[in-house]
Amino acid sequence: MSSEIFYQPVSALADALAAKKLSSVELTQAVIERTKAVDDRVLAFNSYDADDALAQARASDARRAAGQARGPLDGIPVGLKDVISVAGQPLTASSKILANFVSPYDATVTLKLKDAGAVCWGRLNLDEFAMGSSTENSAFKTSSNPWALDRVPGGSSGGSAAALAAGEAIATLGSDTGGSIRQPAALCGIVGMKPTYGLVSRYGLIAYASSLDQIGPFTRTVEDAAIMLGTIAGHDPLDSTSFKTEIPDYRAALKQRKGPWKLGVAKEYFGEGLDPEVAASVQRAIDYYRQQGCEIKEVSLPHTKYAVATYYIIATAECSSNLARFDGIRYGHRSAKATDAIDIYSLSRAEGFGPEVKRRIILGTYVLSSGYYDAYYLRAQKVRALIRQDFLNAYKDVDAILTPTSPTPAFKKGEKASDPLSMYLSDIYTIGVNLAGLPGISIPCGFTQSKLPVGLQIIGQPFREADLLAIAHTYEQGHTWHTEHPTL
Amino acid sequence: MSQPTDLNIDHIATLARLALSPEEKAAFSQQLGGILSYIEQLKEVDISGVEPMAHSFPVYNVWGEDIPRPGLPVELALKNAPAQRDNMIVVPTVVE
Numbered sequence: 001m002s003s004e005i006f007y008q009p010v011s012a013l014a015d016a017l018a019a020k021k022l023s024s025v026e027l028t029q030a031v032i033e034r035t036k037a038v039d040d041r042v043l044a045f046n047s048y049d050a051d052d053a054l055a056q057a058r059a060s061d062a063r064r065a066a067g068q069a070r071g072p073l074d075g076i077p078v079g080l081k082d083v084i085s086v087a088g089q090p091l092t093a094s095s096k097i098l099a100n101f102v103s104p105y106d107a108t109v110t111l112k113l114k115d116a117g118a119v120c121w122g123r124l125n126l127d128e129f130a131m132g133s134s135t136e137n138s139a140f141k142t143s144s145n146p147w148a149l150d151r152v153p154g155g156s157s158g159g160s161a162a163a164l165a166a167g168e169a170i171a172t173l174g175s176d177t178g179g180s181i182r183q184p185a186a187l188c189g190i191v192g193m194k195p196t197y198g199l200v201s202r203y204g205l206i207a208y209a210s211s212l213d214q215i216g217p218f219t220r221t222v223e224d225a226a227i228m229l230g231t232i233a234g235h236d237p238l239d240s241t242s243f244k245t246e247i248p249d250y251r252a253a254l255k256q257r258k259g260p261w262k263l264g265v266a267k268e269y270f271g272e273g274l275d276p277e278v279a280a281s282v283q284r285a286i287d288y289y290r291q292q293g294c295e296i297k298e299v300s301l302p303h304t305k306y307a308v309a310t311y312y313i314i315a316t317a318e319c320s321s322n323l324a325r326f327d328g329i330r331y332g333h334r335s336a337k338a339t340d341a342i343d344i345y346s347l348s349r350a351e352g353f354g355p356e357v358k359r360r361i362i363l364g365t366y367v368l369s370s371g372y373y374d375a376y377y378l379r380a381q382k383v384r385a386l387i388r389q390d391f392l393n394a395y396k397d398v399d400a401i402l403t404p405t406s407p408t409p410a411f412k413k414g415e416k417a418s419d420p421l422s423m424y425l426s427d428i429y430t431i432g433v434n435l436a437g438l439p440g441i442s443i444p445c446g447f448t449q450s451k452l453p454v455g456l457q458i459i460g461q462p463f464r465e466a467d468l469l470a471i472a473h474t475y476e477q478g479h480t481w482h483t484e485h486p487t488l
Numbered sequence: 489m490s491q492p493t494d495l496n497i498d499h500i501a502t503l504a505r506l507a508l509s510p511e512e513k514a515a516f517s518q519q520l521g522g523i524l525s526y527i528e529q530l531k532e533v534d535i536s537g538v539e540p541m542a543h544s545f546p547v548y549n550v551w552g553e554d555i556p557r558p559g560l561p562v563e564l565a566l567k568n569a570p571a572q573r574d575n576m577i578v579v580p581t582v583v584e
Contacts (some may be wrong), residue, residue: 104564197544211543240550241543309527320504327505330577334570341582342505350507355515358506362516363523365504366495376527381540383533388541420519421526437544462545 006034006167007485010224013170014072017064024064024075027170028057028119031077035122035168038488043143044153044163046082047090048122053077056119063117072227074117079169081160082123083130084215085204086110089120093206094138095128097326097333097352107204108239109173109215109232116231121169125159128354129323130180130208132156133426136417137356144413145187146486147452151410154184157218161188164218166488171228172218177209178311179406179430181216182442186405186455189444189481191219191472195229196462197437198243201236209318210241212311212434221482222443222473226250229465245463253466254473261471263289264299264398269429275408281446281454282404288478289402299394299401303387307432308424310387313367313380314435319357320364326352359420388436395461400471403429405442405455429457439465443472444481453481495520 016022060075085103092098127137135143135158143158145151146166153162157174161184174181176194185192193216200215217228230250236242328334328348335347367376416423433440445456460468501508571578
């Protein structure tokens with residue numbers, strides 16, 4: 001193996017582990033040392049438990065020695081966004097209100113990772129309760145973009161993206177409500193995938209907006225994304241919105257499904273506000289697909305311009321309801337000043353939540369309040385149906401749609417922090433996918449002149465992740481962006 | 489759709505059980521005014537005859553098998569409670 005084993009993909013490390021050229025303890029130790037060396041600058045982790053990770057690695061090595069290795073993730077350190085429960089480990093959502101919370105049980109995705117033999121590694125920073133696009137809303141720290149430490153890694157799963165891009169994990173999990181996996185993946189130069197709503201169980205994920213939230217992987221390659229998705233996908237009786245569907249062998253599909261594909265390009269995703277360098281990189285990716293024999297067709301998604309407004313009604317309404325559970329009674333921060341029941345609620349929440357969470361709770365409470373429900377929430381749900389119909393109409397003609405993931409490369413820390421609306425608009429190309437419940441993936445498609453990564457978003461059809469991954473793989477096979485790493 | 493100026497921050501904060509400082513109230517009123525103006529553009533959309541969509545892939549009548557299984561042990565369930573005594577969560581007096 002190369003000296004920088006922490007930059008190797010899961011697929012290569014799995015081969016090395018299987019060939020006994022490498023042990024999980026060696027690999028895990030390398031990741032721990034890398035984290036100790038760079039995380040004072042990258043700031044991706046809220047916490048980590050090296051002893052626990054090494055114990056999991058030893059158990060993996062023991063399984064392998066006994067001939068009971070479980071598959072490609074056995075012994076691989078996988079980082080988890082700090083909204084995904086791991087029994088016995090902290091679970092903070094990067095919020096003061098959960099600063100001392102310890103998970104009493106495992107999320108379903110955590111159990112699936114553990115069953116696959118993965119080493120669950122660290123608690124990764126995010127915007128508080130996954131509300132934001134930069135990690136600047138974290139109550140604890142702002143993570144850095146490993147490619148330019150004065151810039152944000154994106155969000156909300158910024159810690160998951162930054163840790164992977166910096167070699168502090170071999171793969172990570174994030175959650176995506178309006179772009180929170182794809183946008184940081186684009187900004188950090190890695191692969192990030194949001195599965196179809198319902199493909200991956202949300203049990204044990206701290207809820208933000210339940211009709212939009214999905215857990216998904218960050219990886220170095222599309223093949224690794226296939227490995228991770230195959231591990232975490234599947235129906236779960238503990239999540240009543242999880243979907244009963246056959247889970248194909250996504251990794252095998254990369255080799256079996258060759259296209260040529262019919263790919264859509266929507267003019268609504270190339271308008272005002274799109275950085276010219278991002279536009280040029282995405283255009284070159286579209287040209288590449290055409291050279292590979294794919295048919296490129298123009299499609300129209302006319303309700304795209306309403307996606308951000310629709311999202312900020314639906315997501316805030318759901319969050320105001322979901323976050324009502326943080327009442328200072330059963331768990332989480334309780335105000336020392338409270339003297340009666342109502343005070344416990346309102347003071348504990350005032351002391352525990354940060355500004356963006358409060359802003360969204362207030363907005364969500366307002367749009368659901370008596371007299372406004374029809375004007376805001378009901379109308380937004382109808383526009384949501386139209387946004388989804390746009391995509392379904394487009395899919396009569398094409399297999400998938402190509403867009404930029406983010407209108408700009410990584411922005412500077414502080415640049416948008418004081419203007420919530422401008423921050424919201426950084427999710428303009430990713431939000432429609434959540435509203436429509438579709439799968440989407442962001443893959444590296446170049447760099448700007450100042451060496452900031454650019455992401456290509458590919459939006460797929462419901463529950464057709466195998467095709468989506470194969471389309472992404474087609475691009476990756478012809479390019480080397482994913483083999484470049486930041487200097488830290 | 490109503491005008492953004494309708495946002496009565498005190499009323500909404502009470503509904504949300506969220507104590508806001510005077511500074512927060514001023515800042516949020518101003519910022520939410522801007523966000524609500526942006527949201528106003530949804531008024532342009534013709535939604536006549538459109539069914540509202542709560543979930544992208546509706547799943548109906550999800551039944552679980554009625555099989556008893558262990559829940560969280562009491563110690564674990566209470567581990568994160570801010571205050572506890574005798575296997576119960578302690579709260580201030582609710583009824584005099």
